[in-house]
Amino acid sequence: MTTADSPARASYHHGDLRHALLAAGMELARDGGPDAVVLREATRRVGVSPNAAYRHFADRDALLSAVSDAALAMLAGRIDALFDAIPSGSPEAVARAQLRAVGTGYVAFALDEPGLFRTAFFVPTNLETSSAASKSGPSGRSPLELLTVALDEFVASGIMPAARRPQAEFLAWSSVHGFALLLIDGPLRALPRAQADAVTQRVIDMVEAGFTAP
Amino acid sequence: MTTADSPARASYHHGDLRHALLAAGMELARDGGPDAVVLREATRRVGVSPNAAYRHFADRDALLSAVSDAALAMLAGRIDALFDAIPSGSPEAVARAQLRAVGTGYVAFALDEPGLFRTAFFVPTNLETSSAASKSGPSGRSPLELLTVALDEFVASGIMPAARRPQAEFLAWSSVHGFALLLIDGPLRALPRAQADAVTQRVIDMVEAGFTAP
DNA sequence: CTTCTTATGTTAACGCTGTCAACACTGTCA
DNA sequence: TGACAGTGTTGACAGCGTTAACATAAGAAG
Known part of the structure; x- marks a missing residue:
């Protein structure tokens, strides 16, 4: 030890x-x-x-920043694991699964480690530069980069109009991040875990519908 | 004075x-x-x-709570103003405009008063009970209540399936709240105001699509 | 009008925090 | 061996939230 x-x-x-x-x-x-x-x-x-x-x-502040970075790296690892466990399939199916993995991992980490989650993001400078090396998971890809991969595939596979692509990361991120906060500090605090997980999927449904709707 | x-x-x-x-x-x-x-x-x-x-x-903490409540009331007032300015029209149009008013006012307040916005929400207990009297706007309706009004109208006017109604407030809230945070503390910090407003409308588009999609 | 009571503001002090300055130990390179 | 740079320690300071004891004002009771 x-x-x-x-x-x-x-x-x-x-x-x-x-x-x-x-x-x-x-x-x-x-x-x-x-x-x-x-x-x-x-x-x-x-x-x-x-x-x-x-x-x-x-x-x-420097210590807090370092802790914040480490927490962010843990979050990245969590998402990474889900991301890599996605079985191969049609491009559309994989893209949808990837988006879901990012959102699900994000919220799951917030629920499992609320203190670390808050530390990762309530430090202003860290929402800013969340794709630095020190903040990435084992694969070296930050959550934002994984999200980008998924969304690019949305366009490539034809289920998302290219016109909707710019800044789509931030639309998805907003929803999931806000939802995580509502879950750990907000009115949904008391929601049982199973139900929280279920609503998380609905949040992702909403995001997906917003991207792929006609 | x-x-x-x-x-x-x-x-x-x-x-x-x-x-x-x-x-x-x-x-x-x-x-x-x-x-x-x-x-x-x-x-x-x-x-x-x-x-x-x-x-x-x-x-x-009691002082901070009081300040937080006052900030929340200011936010409510801002939303209230937009809400009441909606011209009459078809139920669907009004419902959509109401949802948009809540989201727009929410983000606008965050951009105009980031310090107060943070104070309103980064106090854990205040996301929790955001519909108390002391936190409402001049009309006495809290932001959450206004949002509820809008969403009920979504169902009543037939553009949102009733099955999707439960907890829809939180889906909408998540997106707008998370987006506001990304704007004031996050990677979108440097976004010019005009562009921020534009993307805000896209966030609301996404939410709306998620509610009304087939 | 005096007196008692209650509400409100003050002074003194404590332990906690982050931080600066000066000092002490230790491993390394000449 | 000795200078030196890296690392840890001691001492001190200001600022914070908070408690306890005291002081002043305003109003009610007699």
């Missing part, structure tokens, strides 16, 4: 403090969201003095 | 401190969002000691 050497470390130098602080930050974010990512608490958990953090992060 | 008697008030008692603190809180939220609503700063602006606030608000 390289993380959390609570009792007391052997050497004066920690060895991998940056990584340890990031891990502690993830823990804090997991149950508590972005506001819970507190620099002093992270150093406390790692067993190091507060100011040691400043050797690895410019300030608290 | 009843607000902000900066120099020094005449009497020991302020007179309308609760209101003044709320106004100061709104100012802070307007440029800075929820995190900028700082209790001590609000009292400073009103010209009163920090602890005076505790005679009117249980804690900082």
